[in-house]
Amino acid sequence: MKLSTRARTLRPSPTLALDARVKDLIRAGGDVISLGAGEPDFDTPIEVIEAAHAAALAGKTKYTAVAGIPELRAAIAGHLCKTHGIAVEACNILVTNGAKQALYNALQTLVDPGDEVIVFSPYWVSYPDMIALAGGRQVAVSVNSTTFEPDATAFERAITNKTRGLIMNTPNNPTGAVYSKTILEKIVRIAAERNLWILSDEIYEMLVYDGMKHISPASIGGEGLARTMVASGLSKSYAMTGWRLGYLAAPGEVAEAAATIQGQMTSNVNTPTQWAAIRALEADPEKQKCMVREFEARRTLLVNGLRRALGKNVDIPEPKGAFYLMMNAKNYLNKRFGDYKFEDDQQLAAALLERGRVAMVPGSAFGAPGFLRMSYATSRENLQKAIDRIAVFFNELES
Ligand SMILES: Cc1ncc(COP(=O)(O)O)c(C=O)c1O
Incomplete structure (x- = not known):
């Protein structure tokens, strides 16, 4: 079948592709912490679910x-x-x-x-x-x-x-x-x-x-x-x-x-x-405020943890909104982790996933080569584990 030029040239979303790879690894028994998520890990408020149910029962279909x-x-x-x-x-x-x-x-x-x-x-x-x-x-x-x-x-x-x-x-x-x-x-x-x-x-x-x-x-x-x-x-x-x-x-x-x-x-x-x-x-906006406060606490945990783990090698900016942190990883390119060598952010993210067991999205997906994007839409416990693994991975890099 001949596909249209449009269909052939369109790229699949790189963030969804990473998500699929992480899920495959976890399904195969891999111990991976994902900082790739683009969605809150909170449940939809119960009253919203009830309203959908009530609407369907009332024939609003x-x-x-x-x-x-x-x-x-x-x-x-x-x-x-x-x-x-x-x-x-x-x-x-x-x-x-x-x-x-x-x-x-x-x-x-x-x-x-x-x-x-x-x-x-x-x-x-x-x-x-x-x-x-x-x-x-x-x-x-x-x-x-x-x-x-x-x-x-x-x-x-x-x-x-x-x-x-x-x-x-x-x-x-x-x-x-x-x-x-x-x-x-x-x-x-x-x-x-x-x-x-x-x-x-x-x-x-x-x-x-x-x-x-x-x-x-x-x-x-x-x-x-x-x-x-x-x-x-x-x-x-x-x-x-x-x-x-x-x-x-x-x-x-x-x-x-x-x-x-x-x-x-x-x-x-x-x-x-x-x-x-x-x-x-x-x-009631209180539930939403609780979620926002939790994201804010996780943001602080991640920023402080990364600053402690990576020291002066890298500048960790403090995000003010959403649930992402973008880190400039250019100082870590052209280094080796064991037999892994990486020249760009995509290879670095792949090594971090396979060896460091932490998933992040390479900055080039967002037009920012040399950067890594982390999501803190995951539990504090997961964030702490991720920080510990990131510290080990980056501190063991060799020139
Ligand atoms: C910046 C930005 N815009 C739009 C969207 C899409 O949002 P929705 O899931 O409501 O389509 C996302 C989802 O990741 C996003 O990060």
Whole structure:
């Protein structure tokens, strides 16, 4: 069978591939600690499960409008307005199968073949392929390699007459950075001056630490609201990855066009899930706060543990949001562990997995060769074991 060029050139998600490899090793009896997970290890709140059950029993099992049930669209608009100061209404909301489909729909709606889309690098693994599927070209603009904040001047310099928009992500996967209001104001100002749209991936919106607050570019003045499409959902902040409940919040004509695209692809999101999502958004925020506090404690445990284990060889930044830590491992390249030799981050991550028995994602998957990404969405006990193994592995490296 001749496959299309599109199907042949698309790459499988490297993070999902690592996850599959780790699961294979564990199934075969291997003692591996995975710091590769991209999902909370917490259970979905029981009242959300009960709401889905009740909806199914009440016969809420038929097709709904493609954009979602009005009650959920209103609840999402209310949440964005109340929690993040984004002045949207139900008609601006498209309910999608995870934030992934929100991003995909937005790009299919906004990108024509040959258009350039700027992405801050390191970037989430799916952006390049989603842009390519829309016929666009990704232009990567590096962020500061220590603070991981974007540089407004570098952003402005990358704009050409083919540039249509920017994808940004705060709190950030893979770096854990949370963008400041100052940088967001600069991004919005440049986007307005150069007539660009902003696709803002806010899937980690509630996972911020040290008393910081997540800020959306859509909350920054009239220009921010008019130019920003927010892609988010319940996967990470509500421990609901498998439910596939995301949304796009966008200016009316974009939301409508994106719904038309979704209507020819998947139609509405699973109906009982939509009813359950209303319950998640209305739930007592205390449970979610408990999860956030636990992530914050794990973040501190991992940062302190790595700093102690690796000493001055490497700078360990303190992430402020999401549940990832990005480490610059360039000092460890071109070294040997026993008979293993590695020249790049992919070989280093493979050696760490096979010999060190700790799974991490190589930075090159995110456009950041020489880095390693760790997830702390795992128990403190696992994190402590991982730190001990990392200490042994890195301290036994030979030149
Ligand atoms: C930055 C980022 N955006 C989007 C997604 C996709 O989220 P969802 O599972 O809701 O589709 C992820 C999941 O890993 C992510 O890390």
